[in-house]
Amino acid sequence: MKIVGKLLIVIILLSGCNTSINDKEYYFQEINLEEIWEYSDGESQTIAFIDTGISYEAKNLYGDRIIDTYNSIEDNKDVTDYHGHGTQMVSVASGNGKEGIWGIGTNTKIIIIKAFEEGEQVEPLHIAKAINWAISKKVDIINMSFGSFTSDSDIESKIYSALQNNITVVASTGDYGNKDILFPAKLQGVVSVAAKNEKGTIWELSNVSESDVVAFPGVEINSLTLDNEKIRMNGTSIATALASGYIALLRDYYEKNDISYTNDKIIQDLKSLQSQVNKDVNYEQLFLK
Template identity: 65%
Template sequence: MKKLILVLFMIILVCSGCSSSINDKEYYFKQMNLKHLWEYSKGESQTIAFIDTGISNEVKELYQNRIIDTYNSIKYNNNVVDKHGHGTQMISIAAGSGEKDIWGIAPKSKIIVIKAIGEEGQENPASILKAIDYAISKKVDIINMSFGSFVSNSEIKNKIKLALTNNITVVASTGDYGNKDSLFPANMEGVVSVQAKDENGSKWQYSNTSKNDVAAFPGVEINSLTLDNKKVKMDGTSEATAIASGYIALLRDYYTENNINFNNNKIIKDLKSLQLTQKKKVNYIRLFKK
């Protein structure tokens, strides 16, 4: 009798996690109802170009089946080794597919890694310009720019306008300075500007904001991969932007697969209809039921 009780107890323990889902892994997965979103799309038709500090060799190997191209716009070669960490983290947040227990929002999206930011995080307008140009030439669907500047650049602005004309969705961070002005290029018309929210759905205290911002996504305690394949939790509009790019990949893929006509104006209009910058609780599924 004692043995029977022990066996039953073990079965209960084993099955106690049987009902767990992706939503249980991160608070923001639950907020976004990622399990339900993945019933509509995992971003398979979409290619995201990450203009950033590159990707570590270790994480590059993990995602090798989905990285379709690499480019270094600083040195004009394909060496995209990340020695900073920022780019590696952004890629895992947007497009991670479960390796090292890190899931991104769009785990089946394709990835182009463009190293345009130096080892110390310095941004050079010439390398950013070349990076955008390269992304356009590769006909990507989304450009993730998890960075920003207090100073606008006319050449970069024109190049982004060209990307938008080619129906590429450009996603950029508003900034982490707690100001009421979003950084460039997030402050450009047509760019999906992304604020950060905290765990409660409120605006993150350090997030830059503007009345013209398009969206706000979770940006606090976001899990990502470090240069040495370790899990780390980070805060910022950069992280929120990577989540936004993943969500937009799901949306664009859903529209594509269901023959729904769309352009960047529609995407921005749809995102604004969710009132992401105003509401704490958002129905992220609603755009997938049209």
């Protein structure tokens, strides 16, 4: 009788703790992350983050999935993040719940490429080298949570080379609140990502244009600081990281179900979400076809 009583108590306690991952954040609910995870966790995909690197603490958190690193500034393996932006992007795209940060692609493999130091000034050569190195590592997705009003032919050439290798390049439209999206997001074939707010409409500071591919939540998004603390961030950079995680799940789903795809198909599918203007975006519809 005592054993039965204990079992009943356990059953009651478990039934009271049956909460959804969607309940944790508004953007999880909007994407319907819990349902999408039933189809994919992104395990077959590798995301290369071209950014400011990753903190020592975050590198330890995600170390089992970080398969390589490269510093295109100093041409070595040191990718220590002293700014914080790169660490935030990795946690948003690929966080697996450690330190309370959940990303989208919780089981994706990660490559860290440090191409700039302070998050503002960057040499085009370092970006071009970073893309070229990512191609050599046969990554699946390149996350570029940054942009510029100035184009660069060398970077453009390397991006087109990545696209020809069936690598999906994801880039931010910009946080200047105007219609001119930044480079390289404006390049044909690149997944350009605008940001939405909690209401599901375009964030007021997000650059937008008719050529945008997709918009993802980019307001009040949890990410990881250099000190392994939670911080809420706004911006198209954050939205881009979420999009990269989502694309990792999508590509993984295609591959596991023998669905033929190209970058053109991915862009067409993302555009079908109509996520710039539709508050009730059905993100999981691409997994139900």
